[in-house]
Amino acid sequence: MRSTLVPIARRLAVVLGLLLVASMLAAPAHAAKPSSPKRFGGYAFDTCVSPSNEVMDAWNVASPYTVVGIYTSGNSRYCDESKQPHLSPAWVQRQASRGWLFLPIHVGYQAPCFDSKSSKERMSYDLTKARAQARADADEAVRSAARYGFAKGNAVYLDIEWYDRGNARCSASVMTFIDAFVQRVHQRDYKVGLYSSASAAIQAVDEARHANRKGFDFPDQMWFAWTNRKANTDGRPYLANTFWRRDRLHQYHNNVAVSYGGRKVTIDKNVVTVGGGSKAKKEQKVCGITPTLKRYRSLKAGSRGGDVKLLQCLLKRAGHRATVTGRWNARTTKAVNSYRASLGWKQTSSASRPLWTALLSRGKTPIALKRGKVGEPVHRLQRTLRAAGQSVQVTGIYDARTAVAVRAYRRNVGLPGYQTADRRVWAALQAGRR
Known part of the structure; x- marks a missing residue:
């Protein structure tokens, strides 16, 4: 049975690590340009009033959402600037620097046959107007x-x-409006996403394309807005799977109060596939070696073999004197014990799963990884979880199986x-916790 006694040095390292993580969560992130999703598959939410920075920070590390809808323009917005205490260019820049993507929403002229009880502005029946x-x-x-x-x-x-598509004159105005809006935005070198009820403008435009x-x-x-509570992008029977298969969003559950990180917000839930969805980047090698092992x-x-060579390489990159030979030699023993000592561990002259977990997870720690994220940190997270005993494929895409593995790991370490995968997860991995 493993001893429950932990060396004082290790306890101090853990405490200091947790304090460091707490400070990092509040620290500013890297600068990033605000962006709508370009090649992404994951989850989005939209809400009338953009949340505060504090709420966004809490949701960033606790929620599955990577994309947020914001109401930026239009004469029919209910949530215009006068009702937005937080939304501003500075707010957008801050959230972009923390990894958020955006859906800038324009709510302007509505169909001429739109519900007359509403105060929204309506487009003209006259097609030229x-x-x-x-x-x-x-x-x-x-x-x-x-x-x-x-x-x-x-x-x-x-x-x-x-709007009522049974009103032919009204439908003609809407289609004319959409055509002219898209044409003008394209002339300005931006792209257009059309939001509407699946049975209204979405179906009308899809039929026109067919x-x-x-x-x-x-x-x-x-x-397309279709509150069937199914988090997929299958819009049938309103939106066929012929066109826009790579570029569609589904608002599937509306006006629901959700809490993450102790912060409750009433939102509309969305699932996003843009640009064909998230695409993995090529896995980076270390010392010419693919670091992912079965x-x-x-x-x-x-011991000898490719895994010994990888271990030696990782130790060398961590600043410990190891020669990359593929054979465990005296210098490997010294490097392993030096690394174990740096973590406050007993010097056992061996490399077990906790040591692999700690070594493989070393590197830059993003604020949060979640569904749809790609890149080197995702590869690193997946292979580290595998070393820690979780069943996960190393794909380079933060997919559903990765989310399940992260949740299981978090439970194992008391998170x-x-x-x-936030910085607390990385801190636990880098401490070799399983």
């Missing part, structure tokens, strides 16, 4: 997006609420059962 209104709205949407920091190439999202409507400027993305076995004097 409707086209002029659309161009003006497009200019406003692009100007506002630029003011909030979104450069050319990003998307703005045109919000057309539900009919090969000539001279019509179609949106780049389709964001298993990370225990090693000691006399809240989120599905995100």
Whole structure:
């Protein structure tokens, strides 16, 4: 049975590590340009009033969401600037620096047959006037997006609420408006996502594309509202799977109060697939070696092989004197014991799973990794979880299986059962905890 006694040095290291993590959570992150999703598959939320920085920080480490919808422009916004105590270009920049992506939403002229009890502005039945209104709205949407920091190439999202498609004149105005809006935004070198009820503008535009409507400027993305509570992007029977399969968003559950990190917000839930979804980047090698192994076995004097070579390389990169030979030699023993001592561990002259876990997880620690994230930190997280005993594929994409493995690991080490890998997870991994 393993002893429960922990050396004083190790306890101090753990305490200092937790204090460091707490300070890092409040520290500013790297600068990043605000961006709409370009190639991403994951979760988004939108809410009328953009949350405070404190709420966004809590949700960043606790929630599965990577994308947030923000209401940036339009004469029919309920949540305009006067009702937005937090939303500003500085707020957007701060959230971008913490890894958030955005859906800049324009709520302008609505269908002429829109519910008359609403105070929203309505487009004209006159098609020439409707086209002029659309161009003006497009200019406003692009100007506002630029003011909030979104450069050319990003998307703005045109919000057309539900309307009666049985009204032919009304439908004609809406389609004219969408065509002119998309054309103008494209001229300004931005992209367009069309948001609407699946049975309204989404279905109308999809039918127009299937009919090969000539001279019509179609949106780049389709964001359909269908509150069937299914977190997928299957829009049938309203949106066929013929077009926009790589570029669609589904608002599947509306007006639901959700709490993460002790902060409750009423949101609409969305699932996102843009650009075909998240795509893994090539795994980086160390010392010319692929660091992902099927298993990370225990090693000691006399061991040899590719895993010994990887161990020696990782020790060398960690600043301990090891020669990369693939054979465990006296210098390997010294390097292992030196590394163990740096963690406050007993010097056993061996490399077991805790040591692999600590070594493999070394590196830059993002504020939070979650569904849809890609890149070197994801590869590193997945292979480290594997070394720690979790069943996970090293794909380079933070997928559903990775989220399950992270949640299981968090439970094992006494952390809240989120599905995100925040700096507390990295601190536990780098301490070799399993």
